[in-house]
Amino acid sequence: MANFPENIVPSEMKNFRISIDDFIEAYNKGEAELVDIRVPMETKVWQVNFGLKIPANELPKRLDELPKDKLIAVACPHTDRSNMARVYLAEQGFNVKYLVGGLLGLMERLKGGMAKDINL
Amino acid sequence: MKEISFDDYLKSFDYDERKAMKIKLNEMLKLYEEGKAEIIDIRFKDEYEAWHLGFGKNIPLNELPNRIDELDKNKTIVTVCPHYDRAEIARLFLKLKGFNARYLTDGLLGTVDYLRGDKARDYIAKIKGES
Numbered sequence: 595m596a597n598f599p600e601n602i603v604p605s606e607m608k609n610f611r612i613s614i615d616d617f618i619e620a621y622n623k624g625e626a627e628l629v630d631i632r633v634p635m636e637t638k639v640w641q642v643n644f645g646l647k648i649p650a651n652e653l654p655k656r657l658d659e660l661p662k663d664k665l666i667a668v669a670c671p672h673t674d675r676s677n678m679a680r681v682y683l684a685e686q687g688f689n690v691k692y693l694v695g696g697l698l699g700l701m702e703r704l705k706g707g708m709a710k711d712i713n714l
Numbered sequence: 715m716k717e718i719s720f721d722d723y724l725k726s727f728d729y730d731e732r733k734a735m736k737i738k739l740n741e742m743l744k745l746y747e748e749g750k751a752e753i754i755d756i757r758f759k760d761e762y763e764a765w766h767l768g769f770g771k772n773i774p775l776n777e778l779p780n781r782i783d784e785l786d787k788n789k790t791i792v793t794v795c796p797h798y799d800r801a802e803i804a805r806l807f808l809k810l811k812g813f814n815a816r817y818l819t820d821g822l823l824g825t826v827d828y829l830r831g832d833k834a835r836d837y838i839a840k841i842k843g844e845s
Contacts, residue, residue: 597807598803598807599775599776599778599803599807600776601776602775602776602800602803603776607800650724650727651725651727673799675732681803682724685720
C-alpha cells in the first residue's frame with residue numbers, strides 16, 4: 595500500500611480542498627464535477643440536484659463513472675468522509691479535492707436568489 | 715496487526731465505521747487518563763513548536779509512515795490537528811495499517827478551549843497522578 599502521508603508538506607495542504615465559491619466557478623465553466631459520497635439513506639432524505647451520487651463504499655467499484663478530465667469535488671455533510679474519499683481517489687489518479695464547508699455549506703451558499711449562481 | 719487494503723476498507727465502510735472513526739474530546743481524555751490511548755499531534759514541526767498540548771506527542775503527518783513503530787499497537791491511537799482535516803488522513807493511514815485509530819472531532823482548538831482554568835488544573839493533576 596502506498597505511504598500516502600509521506601508527500602504531505604505544509605504548502606500542499608491547500609491543494610487538498612476547494613472552497614464553495616471556487617467550486618461553483620469551476621462547475622459553471624464545466625471544469626468540475628460534484629460527487630456526493632453520502633450513504634443511500636442520507637441521499638434519500640435530501641438530494642442535491644446536480645453532480646453524481648456515489649456512496650463512499652461503492653467508489654472502488656464505480657470509478658469508471660467519474661470524469662477523468664475534470665476536477666472532482668467530493669462532498670459529504672461536513673468534511674469528514676469527503677476527505678477520506680479524496681485520499682482514495684487521489685491514489686487512484688484522479689484530480690480531486692474535498693469541498694470545504696461540505697454539502698451543508700453548499701446548500702447555505704445556494705439559498706434564495708443565490709441559487710442561480712450555479713448554472714444547471 | 716492486520717493491514718487492510720484501501721479498496722476493502724472503503725467497501726466495508728458502514729454506519730458503524732462512520733461512528734468508530736471519530737472520537738469526542740471527553741472520551742479521548744478519559745481513555746488517555748486510563749492509559750488506553752495515545753494522543754498523536756500530527757501537525758508539522760513548526761506548528762508544534764509554536765504551541766502544543768502538555769501531553770501526547772508530535773509525529774508530523776509526513777513522518778508517520780517511517781515512525782509507525784513508535785506507536786503502541788495495544789492502545790487506541792487518537793490523531794489530532796487544529797480541526798480534523800489532517801487528523802482524518804492520519805487516522806485513515808493508521809487504520810489501513812491495522813491500528814485502532816480514531817480522530818478527534820473537536821480538534822486541538824476544541825481541546826484547548828475546553829481545558830481552561832480549573833479544568834486544566836484538574837486534568838493535569840489526574841494524568842500526573844496527583845489527584
